[in-house]
């Protein structure tokens with residue numbers, strides 16, 4: 001059975017004091033046992049977040065990783081470095097990284113390969129831009145993003161893949177995909193996986209929705225059959241909001 005997951009992508013927010021305050025508040029809450037709850041702080045706060053969530057159910061993920069094992073890549077972080085501080089999950093392919101740091105389907109395929117080789121779990125983000133939806137090519141875009149970065153993986157690697165459909169036009173804009181729009185895409189993705197691999201693998205893959213998920217829309221979005229949770233940006237910076245979303249299933 002696939003897992004329900006709520007992951008908070010903190011982006012470039014939360015310094016040491018803010019990380020402590022937010023995690024204290026999350027630690028004080030009784031979390032549902034059937035939902036995986038994750039936070040993805042900046043690299044500098046990963047160790048702090050690991051320490052503060054020790055012996056809790058909250059998991060800590062990284063926001064990015066380099067494809068190379070090591071070497072002359074100033075400012076970059078390797079899979080081994082993440083594993084060295086016991087980080088088991090990494091977000092790859094976020095639309096902000098695609099847009100501002102030139103990540104492409106091809107470069108993401110390399111990161112995916114490295115992450116899988118190292119036994120890391122991946123939250124793989126993808127989704128169409130506004131113009132692509134207007135031009136009615138969003139299904140093609142999504143299929144290409146998944147095919148190039150993920151569909152060469154062996155079936156055995158998919159136990160380490162969490163998908164996060166994030167339409168770019170809904171990220172940080174306050175505009176969400178309607179629950180029906182999210183469901184339509186999620187069902188399409190599951191069909192693609194079933195065709196490429198098999199139905200059981202597709203059924204077991206968690207597909208999260210991301211893009212302006214808030215306490216007031218989470219229940220409706222999460223109630224969709226093929227939506228298995230959310231990747232949360234802005235609302236993950238506020239403990240009350242994030243906890244309401246965690247409880248929204």
Ligand code: PGA
Nearest residue numbers: 171172211212232233234
């Ligand atoms: P948002 O961000 O919830 O602020 O729209 C989502 C994301 O970027 O993952």
